[in-house]
Amino acid sequence: MVKNTLEADSIRLSYNNRLILSDISIRCETGSVTGILGRNGCGKSTLLQIIFGSTVTQDGIIRINGVKAQPAFKQPWRVALLPQFPFLPPGLTLHKAFGAFELNVSDFTERVPQFRGLEYEQIGELSYGMSRLAEIFLLIKKESMFVLLDEPFSALPPVAREQVQEWIEEERNKKGFIISDHDYDSVLRICDRLYLLRDGKTWICRGRDDLAAGGYLPE
Numbered sequence: 001m002v003k004n005t006l007e008a009d010s011i012r013l014s015y016n017n018r019l020i021l022s023d024i025s026i027r028c029e030t031g032s033v034t035g036i037l038g039r040n041g042c043g044k045s046t047l048l049q050i051i052f053g054s055t056v057t058q059d060g061i062i063r064i065n066g067v068k069a070q071p072a073f074k075q076p077w078r079v080a081l082l083p084q085f086p087f088l089p090p091g092l093t094l095h096k097a098f099g100a101f102e103l104n105v106s107d108f109t110e111r112v113p114q115f116r117g118l119e120y121e122q123i124g125e126l127s128y129g130m131s132r133l134a135e136i137f138l139l140i141k142k143e144s145m146f147v148l149l150d151e152p153f154s155a156l157p158p159v160a161r162e163q164v165q166e167w168i169e170e171e172r173n174k175k176g177f178i179i180s181d182h183d184y185d186s187v188l189r190i191c192d193r194l195y196l197l198r199d200g201k202t203w204i205c206r207g208r209d210d211l212a213a214g215g216y217l218p219e
């Protein structure tokens with residue numbers, strides 16, 4: 001297995017003179033799933049966007065295999081980001097969307113029965129949960145070294161959450177994952193490294209007890 005490493009080091013970011021992220025350092029490598037938990041508005045999405053390169057900060061550095069990373073739009077095979085909100089144009093058909101990601105739509109529709117026969121349906125015609133599931137599959141399966149998933153579970157029913165975990169497991173020997181979600185049970189089930197983001201800092205956690213001690217879960 002080729003082992004790639006992703007490190008975000010000493011990341012700081014302020015909005016309107018309010019410090020959102022203060023000296024954050026996290027890491028991830030091929031084969032691992034890094035979870036980031038934290039309350040609403042603590043900066044999880046911002047941190048993922050900084051790692052991806054769509055939000056810029058002068059303070060801190062992102063390294064891939066020890067070398068300063070370029071923003072992902074310059075090297076799209078390195079880091080993929082599932083944003084928190086829908087990103088596929090509603091007028092695109094599933095078939096076209098999968099083509100754009102160099103993936104075969106039938107690999108998806110064969111595995112997720114409720115999509116059979118919908119290959120030429122427009123994304124905008126699907127329910128929110130279904131279009132989200134298609135987006136998540138695309139991001140997990142597309143060629144990349146690292147996949148950042150911002151709230152992949154929240155909009156999905158339990159069966160679909162399990163499917164997403166399965167797809168991550170399938171790709172895990174080739175990629176590293178960083179996942180942030182309010183569904184902490186799903187994150188805890190799949191991650192092997194866990195950070196709590198609080199007061200602009202990351203705290204490494206070993207499980208529920210540490211999350212409770214950090215004030216994220218009730219004692």
Ligand SMILES: Nc1ncnc2c1ncn2[C@@H]1O[C@H](COP(=O)(O)OP(=O)(O)OP(=O)(O)O)[C@@H](O)[C@H]1O
Nearest residue numbers: 015016020038039040041042043044045046047084
């Ligand atoms: N472009 C922006 N301009 C100003 N403030 C911003 C901007 N983006 C985010 N913020 C603020 O930064 C803070 C962190 O936002 P962020 O979306 O990263 O939090 P989050 O932990 O992902 O929240 P949630 O769990 O609700 O998705 C919030 O207070 C938010 O209002």
